[in-house]
Amino acid sequence: MKIAVCIKQVPDSWAEKKMGADGFLDRQNVDAVLNDLDEYAVEEALRIVEAHGGNEEGGPHTVTLISMGPDRATEAIRKALSMGANDAILVSDVALAGSDALATSSVLAEVIKKGGFDLVICGTESTDARMSVVPAMIAARLQWPQLTFAGKVDVDVAGNKVLITRVTEAGVDAMSASMPAVISVVEKINEPRYPSFKGIMAAKKKTIETRDLATVGASVQSPWSLVVDSALRPPRAAGIKVTDEGDAGNALVNFLAEKKLI
Structure with a gap:
């Protein structure tokens, strides 16, 4: 079983983010990290292969990381490799x-189409864009089944099937699909492991294959969506302070009525 995990390097979630004059997010002047939500996808892939015999070198099960970004994205890829993935492909x-x-x-x-993968696992979204549409788009382009927002994943290797459960407003859905398939996992599905010292050292020797568009055999047009204007969020206005001189209750009611909250 060959599993691909789509990961992305993003600006640190705790860093102050700014838009550049070109309408793109400024990524050069902030720390870059592995997308938090992708760590759950990596962990789930590793748990799946471990449950079916492991992903040791030369074994029948492998976990390949696939990412798209600048050369510095190898830093995030190395972290995911240190968790236990076998190898990686970076499209730059x-x-x-x-x-x-x-x-x-x-x-x-x-990239996935030409890799012969049985299962693709993604996080629900990237913390820089927050769109949560890429897993579904990948499935649509591949014409594979998609099982999104999984809170639990089971893989039946012999039956060539993947089963998930996910929590919805109406309850818990149980869904299944034949492989190959694309799934996305929520952050409550597991607790990502910390890379061990052995894993960190091993990651330095693992292969990261870098490909350009010509090697991939893909072409892209100008972005279909662009940010045409942006502005800093205005500072918060000072709150209203009410001094209680026996009529604070009336002042509160008047304020709520003014805001049409009552």
Whole structure:
């Protein structure tokens, strides 16, 4: 069983984010990290292969990381490799700068299509864009079944089937699909492991294959979506202070009525 996990390097979630004059997020002046939500996808892939005999070198099960980004994205990839993934593919090309979800899904799908994978696992979204559409777009481009927002995943290797459960407003859904398939997992599905010292050292020797668009065999058009204008969020206005001189209750009621909250 060959599992692909789509991961992304993103600006640190705790860093102050700013838009550049070109309408793109400034990624050069902030720390870059592995997308938090992708760690759950990596962990789930590792748990699946471990439950079916492991992903040791030369074994029948493997976990391959697939990412798209600049050369510095190898830093995030190395972290995921240190968790236990076997190898990685990085698509890096200057023509991909500023790519939107449509372009990203197109390139990732092309890599997956040629990789002979049985299962693709993604996080629900990236913390820089928060769109949560790339897993579904990849599935649509590949014409594979998609099982999204999984809170639990079981794989029947012999039956060539993947089963998930997910929590909805109406209850818990149980869904299944034949492989190959694309699934996305929520952050409550597991607790990502900390890379061990052995894993960190082993990751330095693992292969990260870098491909450009020509090697992938894909082409991208100008982004379908662009930010045409942006502005800093205005500072919070000072609150209203009520001094209680026996009529604070009336002042509160008047304030709520003014805001049409009562």
